[in-house]
Amino acid sequence: xxxxxxxxxxxxxxSFVRRADRTVIDRRMFAWxxxxxxxxxxxxxxxxxxxxxxxxxxxxVHGEDSLAQRLMLGPGTAVCLTxxxxxxxxxxxxxVRAVETVRLDVASSASLEYLPxxxxxxxxxxLSQTIELDCATDAYALIFDAFTMxxxxxxxxxxxxxxxxxxxxxxxxEPLLMERTRLFRPDRRIFCGYGAFGSVFIVLxxxxxxxxxxxxxxxxxxxxKGLYGAVSASPAQAGLAxxxxxxxxxxxxxxxxxxxxxxxxxxxxxxxxxxxxATG
Numbered sequence: 308x309x310x311x312x313x314x315x316x317x318x319x320x321x322s323f324v325r326r327a328d329r330t331v332i333d334r335r336m337f338a339w340x341x342x343x344x345x346x347x348x349x350x351x352x353x354x355x356x357x358x359x360x361x362x363x364x365x366x367x368v369h370g371e372d373s374l375a376q377r378l379m380l381g382p383g384t385a386v387c388l389t390x391x392x393x394x395x396x397x398x399x400x401x402x403v404r405a406v407e408t409v410r411l412d413v414a415s416s417a418s419l420e421y422l423p424x425x426x427x428x429x430x431x432x433x434l435s436q437t438i439e440l441d442c443a444t445d446a447y448a449l450i451f452d453a454f455t456m457x458x459x460x461x462x463x464x465x466x467x468x469x470x471x472x473x474x475x476x477x478x479x480x481e482p483l484l485m486e487r488t489r490l491f492r493p494d495r496r497i498f499c500g501y502g503a504f505g506s507v508f509i510v511l512x513x514x515x516x517x518x519x520x521x522x523x524x525x526x527x528x529x530x531x532k533g534l535y536g537a538v539s540a541s542p543a544q545a546g547l548a549x550x551x552x553x554x555x556x557x558x559x560x561x562x563x564x565x566x567x568x569x570x571x572x573x574x575x576x577x578x579x580x581x582x583x584x585a586t587g
Contacts, residue, residue, distance in 0.1 A: 318375040319343070319361060323384045323417075330357040330384040340365040341376075352575055356385035356418075363394070368426070368434065370399030374407040380417040380446075387420040393455075393556075394424060396432040396466070404433030404468060411440045411448070413510075418447035418574060422563070425453035425503065425556060430464035441476045445512045448546075449570045451563060453505030455556045465493050473508060475545060483543050484508075499552075501535070503559040507549040508541070509570055512577070520573055521547060527565040533558040 319341040322334035329348060337343050342362040350356045368374070380386055399405060413419045419442075426434065442448050452471065458464045468491050475484040486506070490497075511517070521538050524547065528536035533554035541548050549566065553559040 318377070320377045321359070322379040322381070323357065323386050324381040325355070325383040329355050330386060332357070332359075333381075334379075340374075350387070352571060353385055353418075356387055359386060359388045360391060361388060362391045367395040367397055368405045368407070369397050370405060370433070371403050372405040372407075374405070375410075376408070377410045377412075378419070378421070379412045380414055380419055382414045382416055384414070384417045386418070387422065389422040390424055392424050393427050395427045395429060395457075396434050397429050398431035399433040399467065401467075404435055407434065407436040409436070409438045411438065411442075411450075413440070413442040413446040413448055415443040415445055417443070420449045420567070420570075422449070422451045422567075425455055425505065425559065428454055428456050428466035428469065430458055430466065432466040433468040434466075435468075435470040437472045437474070439474045439476075440508070440510065441479060442510045443478050446510070447512070447574055448508070448510040449567070450508040450510075451505065452507075453503065453551070453559055453563075455503040455559070463495055465495065466490075467492060473506065475508065475510065475541070477543075477545060483545050484541050484548070486548070501552040501554060503553040503556045505551040505553075505559050505562070507551070507563070507566055508546065509549070509566075510541075510546040511573065513544055515573060515577065517544060517547060520569070523569050524549065524566060527569060528562055531558055531561050531565065534562055536562060 318338050320336040321332055323330050324333045340363040342364055347358045349358050456465055471488045473486045474482050476482055517540050524538045535552045537550050539548055551562050
């Protein structure tokens with residue numbers, strides 16, 4: 308359904324609940340350019356997990372766009388959300404920039420994989436994006452954020468501005484992690500030859516062995532040629548943060564594909580341990 312008016316900021320507003328051992332959508336609201344079609348239960352390791360693909364009618368982010376998303380995961384739900392492909396961010400007039408805000412609320416025992424495809428920043432693009440994640444203490448989250456650059460003329464023209472903020476809270480408390488990045492009219496020298504960049508945030512309950520998980524992730528990233536990666540613990544033992552720089556987008560995608568199964572393995576192992584404790 309679409310209840311937004313033309314004057315509203317474009318939005319996607321989804322709420323998820325657990326019913327009959329599966330996650331389903333119980334509220335879906337979207338306004339142009341967002342489009343939401345059928346969702347699926349396709350994960351053999353997590354049959355309760357709902358896979359959602361968000362599409363955009365415009366296929367790109369334009370100079371004066373104002374985009375807002377909210378995902379609310381109820382207790383015990385499991386959601387994997389991605390979009391239809393890498394999103395182009397086109398040039399903006401000198402006095403404007405596109406704005407995107409994403410709010411993610413993950414309730415007790417829920418798990419969220421928020422896996423948008425990378426942004427492709429065209430010459431003179433300007434984008435300000437914010438991701439706010441509020442994750443219950445016993446919940447899980449995997450958040451991807453990435454961008455690359457493209458000059459259709461084959462030159463070395465870059466975007467005008469990129470401002471990115473990630474904020475992590477646990478159970479509505481004070482921010483545990485606040486990461487901000489701002490690049491304004493970047494010079495090619497600051498990229499040191501790399502062409503694609505990404506951040507990954509893994510949020511886990513306190514019971515997990517972060518050092519062991521950090522070692523697995525580091526080993527997986529070291530095997531990828533054309534990639535520089537660093538894995539560090541988040542404040543208050545809330546999880547792990549990963550920074551990535553790649554020669555081009557294919558190496559960044561490979562890194563994401565290596566990170567995802569390690570994160571899922573951590574969830575499955577924890578669920579098995581909890582089930583054994585409950586039956587024992």
